[in-house]
Amino acid sequence: MTYVIHGATGAQGAPVVAALVAAGKSVTALTRNPDTVVEGARVMAAGYGSVEALTEAYRSADGVFVHLPVVSEADRLAYARNIVTAVAAARPGRVVFSTSGAPIDPAVGGAAAVLADGLADSGVSYAVIEPTLYLENLLMPYVIDTVRVRGALPYPIRSDFPVSWASHLDIADVALALFDRPDITGAVSVGQYPALTGADLAGAFGAHFGKDVVFEPITPEQMRVSVAPVIGEGAAADVAGLYEAMSTLSDRSIAPENSAQKLLGITPRAIGQWLTDIGL
Template identity: 75%
Template sequence: MEEDRAYRGAAGVFVHLPVTSEEDRQIFAGNILTVVRAARPARVVFSTSGFPINPAVGGAAATLAAGLAGSGVSHAVIARELYLENLLMPYVIDSVRERGVLPYAIRADFPLSWASHLDIADVAVALFERTDVTGAVSVGQYPAITGSDLAEAFGAKLGRDVVFESITPEEMRTSIAPLIGDGAAADIAEAYQVMSTMQGRSIAPENSAQKLLGVTPRTTSQWLADMGV
């Protein structure tokens, strides 16, 4: 088939579903699986973008992860919680710089294993080299950190006091909709509403990149330095 030419004969394929509506993400996932099964590249590495890969929960990421597991193609799934780069969105970083306030739609004491796009890239490279590692690999800071910890790191980097401010998922939706569109913003707000009922989102150390690959994600301070914030 014409569509599988990009994957056919490839030593490795990296897959990252875009931030868009869930309906479109399901279409992308189905198309990717069709091409993988037809072209059978040597290795596929899929980053979940923080979406759940539990079949009981459902969703495009879970569909794609399950399909890769049943494809017979060598694969690994990069499972992360939240991207540190989310904190560079204008409504966040502008508030930090102008008001000394870091607003985000989590509780101040909510523990999270944050990771950077840079960490995902490091792990993806390692997974293409380490084809013996299969299945889900968790990527993120461990132990998990809180919103107050994030604010402290920003304050140390900027040389000023920074405090964390918990905002609602709806407030987040209205802030990001101009950047990514109403549909995607609504889906993200819904995900944060679900997350607000949890006790935290920490990676499991037993299947972490630290343990399986020897790759340690950046601290928030290291990430801020790498990004030139």
């Protein structure tokens, strides 16, 4: 059985590749550079911008793991449509799509919603992984360095804003399970439940590092300025806009009725376990 993984050398795709390889699966790693070496996997160069390349990559695959990159929303929309067209043409055995926290409500719109709707209409077996916020966001230098230097955890959410955090490792666990569960379709929520407040998050970091850590809410604009040098001005502005919109919500908690805990029996890692697993 062959599985095709988008962004196979990136933060989201690499853990999925590792999980599949560890399970003895045949893996095709999609990258931009055909000379890239991915341990245990065949490498294929295929970009989101080419329907033809995507169709070739997906054809005869038992499963495809896809997520949209952090680029401008205009590019994400084009990529989403290309993926849907390629899936419809190649008809892989199953597609697992991680929203990366982007909304899939058609009323809200956006690239993730276009991709989720397209998969639902494709006639191909699919599932949508819905995380809320990634723990890996907390590894950005402006966050983790501040934790280490002055015992504060800065993040652009309110102190009383509960979040069902999940890690890329958790997403890989769920993706691997969903490839083997074609009976599960539609959205699967992934994240800690009950959700954690900023104080809970800071407390978990403090317990792991053996020091007092306090939560420090910052504005989306402050976050934009901090991440722009890392992900680019356009992507940083888009991300800041998402956090600005999030500030109007009461929480980012998963719905337990369609959670990975209930549907798959998979519980996301606690903060301390995640920090240990990534070697911090």
